[in-house]
Amino acid sequence: MTGFESDGWPAPAKLNLFLHIIGRRADGYHLLQTAFQFLDYGDTLHFDSAPWGTVSRVEGPESLPEANDLCVHAARLLLRETGLHEGVRMRLNKRLPMGGGLGGGSSDAATVLVALNSLWRAGLSVDELAVLGLALGADVPVFVRGVSAWAEGVGECLTPLPDLPVPWYAVIKPPVSIATVDLFSEPKLTRDCAPITIRDFLSGAGGNVFEAVARVRYPAVAVALDYLSKYAPARLTGTGACVFAAFVDVDSARRALHDLPGGWSGFVARGCNMSPLQDRLRTMSVGRGAA
Numbered sequence: 676m677t678g679f680e681s682d683g684w685p686a687p688a689k690l691n692l693f694l695h696i697i698g699r700r701a702d703g704y705h706l707l708q709t710a711f712q713f714l715d716y717g718d719t720l721h722f723d724s725a726p727w728g729t730v731s732r733v734e735g736p737e738s739l740p741e742a743n744d745l746c747v748h749a750a751r752l753l754l755r756e757t758g759l760h761e762g763v764r765m766r767l768n769k770r771l772p773m774g775g776g777l778g779g780g781s782s783d784a785a786t787v788l789v790a791l792n793s794l795w796r797a798g799l800s801v802d803e804l805a806v807l808g809l810a811l812g813a814d815v816p817v818f819v820r821g822v823s824a825w826a827e828g829v830g831e832c833l834t835p836l837p838d839l840p841v842p843w844y845a846v847i848k849p850p851v852s853i854a855t856v857d858l859f860s861e862p863k864l865t866r867d868c869a870p871i872t873i874r875d876f877l878s879g880a881g882g883n884v885f886e887a888v889a890r891v892r893y894p895a896v897a898v899a900l901d902y903l904s905k906y907a908p909a910r911l912t913g914t915g916a917c918v919f920a921a922f923v924d925v926d927s928a929r930r931a932l933h934d935l936p937g938g939w940s941g942f943v944a945r946g947c948n949m950s951p952l953q954d955r956l957r958t959m960s961v962g963r964g965a966a
């Protein structure tokens with residue numbers, strides 16, 4: 676099984692390889708340090724043209740009403756911003772768990788912006804798309820830019836990290852969904868990490884400050900972390916609920932998922948420093964060049 680449906684536009688998952696809070700903005704938002712890496716696994720989007728001005732999502736998860744779907748918000752935003760005489764009908768094949776810390780909603784939104792910019796020949800630059808994306812969510816710009824990155828601010832100040840190791844990851848989704856806002860409002864959260872440098876991170880520094888609070892509030896997260904730690908050092912991604920561990924080969928990663936607690940799901944995927952969305956975009960350009 677490949678990480679995406681064929682013939683569609685990939686919306687890959689991200690991992691936060693570490694996640695620290697180093698302060699707070701006046702508006703209450705937390706200032707972060709994190710490193711994002713993509714996975715070759717995620718959601719897939721399909722786009723069909725539709726009458727001018729119409730934006731719809733005709734297939735997608737039942738638990739996510741069309742009106743709330745970031746895909747719809749992203750398409751409307753692009754249409755408004757460009758003033759193009761276009762419309763779109765979207766099909767979302769959702770594979771990433773919602774509230775999993777894998778950034779599925781942000782990635783879907785980024786794929787809509789990038790794909791429609793290309794399909795509609797809207798001509799917006801990556802910088803312009805990243806600015807539009809930030810209005811939809813803090814994690815959208817990194818998915819638009821499509822390169823693994825060191826991130827600061829609320830996640831929008833990005834420094835590419837194109838040469839990170841690309842291990843195989845085992846990812847476990849404990850049967851809970853965590854609302855980001857709940858963990859950010861937890862009083863016991865560590866909010867005063869000393870800033871670290873990229874060099875510190877590359878030498879192995881950094882953890883995930885949400886792990887301690889997620890363990891207490893969501894016992895299933897603690898079970899998942901303890902389970903995976905039997906195989907390799909395990910960590911929470913984002914605010915959870917998914918946990919991951921890195922392995923040198925695919926078989927070792929698969930073995931780590933063999934005796935998952937009953938009913939739990941997990942998957943194995945390769946880390947990638949260039950988003951699969953960028954690969955898809957390049958295929959489009961080559962196709963056009965050849966036409």
Ligand SMILES: C[C@@](CO)(OP(=O)(O)O)[C@H](O)COP(=O)(O)OP(=O)(O)OC[C@H]1O[C@@H](n2ccc(N)nc2=O)[C@H](O)[C@@H]1O
Pocket residue numbers: 691694703704705706707709775776777778812813814828829830855856857859912913914915
């Ligand atoms: C923590 C991270 C790390 O990658 O990922 P996820 O676990 O959500 O994937 C992100 O920064 C999540 O960013 P984003 O997904 O945009 O957060 P939102 O859902 O908009 O945030 C919900 C709420 O969390 C709080 N919030 C969020 C981000 C931030 N830097 N400081 C905050 O205090 C705010 O109260 C905000 O209203």
Ligand SMILES: Nc1ncnc2c1ncn2[C@@H]1O[C@H](COP(=O)(O)OP(=O)(O)O)[C@@H](O)[C@H]1O
Pocket residue numbers: 739743744745746771772773774775776777778779780781783784853855913914915916
């Ligand atoms: N296309 C989408 N996919 C997933 N979630 C979406 C989408 N559009 C809006 N959302 C909302 O965003 C929330 C966060 O989803 P998601 O990005 O998958 O998780 P996380 O931020 O934990 O990585 C969901 O609970 C859902 O309410």
